[in-house]
Amino acid sequence: MPDFMRQQQRFSAHLRDPERASAPADIEDRRMKIYRDLIFNNLSSLLAGNFPVIHRLLPREHWRELVRDFLRRHRAVSPLFPELPREFLDFLSHHRRDDPRDPPFLLELAHYEWVEMALQISDGAPNEPPADLMPDGDLLAGxxxxxxxxxxxxxxxxxxxxxxxxxxxxxxxxxxxxxxxxxxxxxxxxxxxxxxxxxxxxxxxxxxxxxxxxxxxxxxxxxxxxxxxxxxxxxxxxxxxxxxxxxxxxxxxxx
Structure with missing residues (x-):
């Protein structure tokens, strides 16, 4: 693997999990801290905006640990910001099953909060209704x-x-x-x-x-x-x- 790719991997691994992954040796910690804070705080803010009830219910440190766990363990499929709530829901469904501090309704509440945004950006509406659809048609006979x-x-x-x-x-x-x-x-x-x-x-x-x-x-x-x-x-x-x-x-x- 080329040196620059190894450097990128060390850099991103540290941003995901600074407690377990060392930062690249040739970058001073003051600079790394800027990136660490930027990544974590932006992610936390975005998730809090999409899951406001969960964010309000969990104690501050519990929420921060949940966000860190998501950043550390989840590998997103989509790079799009509107898909972030779905990625978080996928994380809760497949990875976050081992913390006894989590409320038992966490996954279902997250799904409920995700639904609102999912509907707003859904492309499920047909371009045209069926040709024989009657908007005022008889709902019993039809x-x-x-x-x-x-x-x-x-x-x-x-x-x-x-x-x-x-x-x-x-x-x-x-x-x-x-x-x-x-x-x-x-x-x-x-x-x-x-x-x-x-x-x-x-x-x-x-x-x-x-x-x-x-x-x-x-x-x-x-x-x-x-x-x-x-x-x-x-x-x-x-x-x-x-x-x-x-x-x-x-x-x-x-x-």
Whole structure:
């Protein structure tokens, strides 16, 4: 390996982990400290901006050690700044599983905080809606089409409630279901779902998707409801509300 490449490797290894990797011998420490502080402080600031709740919850030294561990152990796939939160989430998923000081909800809370930015920069929206999509179409006779920027998520912990005054140490018996979506004004919105609404969204995402009437009838059957028409009537209003919110783009003609 050429000398300049060995020098670069020693330089970057020291910046990642100054306690374990020696700095290049021919660079005075005063100069190295400028780089050490610049790299660490910028990374800490960027992560704190993308994960504000985690940053607020963790004690200062715990946060700094977490950032240092990320810098030391993670090898990023993307050099792009907007991808930094995803890289941090990947680090928590695959490397940060061995520190008992971390709250048990750390990974799920990080995912919840990442979702907002991920939606804002997502390219999941189609360039053009399906040719036969009817924005005001019949949501019962037709097949409701969900926006690709509406994400149906489930967590063991109620991540949307976690903060300085609520930090559960054990997951509740029932999971938390959340719908995170971009509304018609391209603002990120969060909606807590019950199990029935989440099941409806799952059914509408199937391929081939059922029409609204069939999806609601199936839910009534699964619930063992004695008056299925009540479920269908309630579900019809729910479908209309989801279309107003921009979660449902419209309906395709039923088959």
């Amino acid at each position: 097949r409701p089409v969900l926006s690709p920027l509406a994400w149906n998520l489930s967590y063991r912990y109620p991540v949307h409630r976690i903060g300085p005054d609520y930090q559960p140490q054990q997951a509740p018996e029932q999971p938390t279901h959340l719908l995170v979506y971009l509304d018609r004004n391209e603002q990120v919105r969060f909606m807590e779902l019950n199990a029935v609404t989440q099941r409806l969204l799952i059914l509408l995402q199937q391929q081939p998707a059922p029409n609204g009437q069939d999806a609601l009838a199936q839910i009534a059957t699964e619930l063992g409801h004695l008056q299925p028409q009540q479920v269908i009537a309630f579900g019809t209003n729910l479908l209309i509300d989801l279309r107003v919110r921009g979660v449902i783009l419209g309906a395709l003609r039923g088959v």
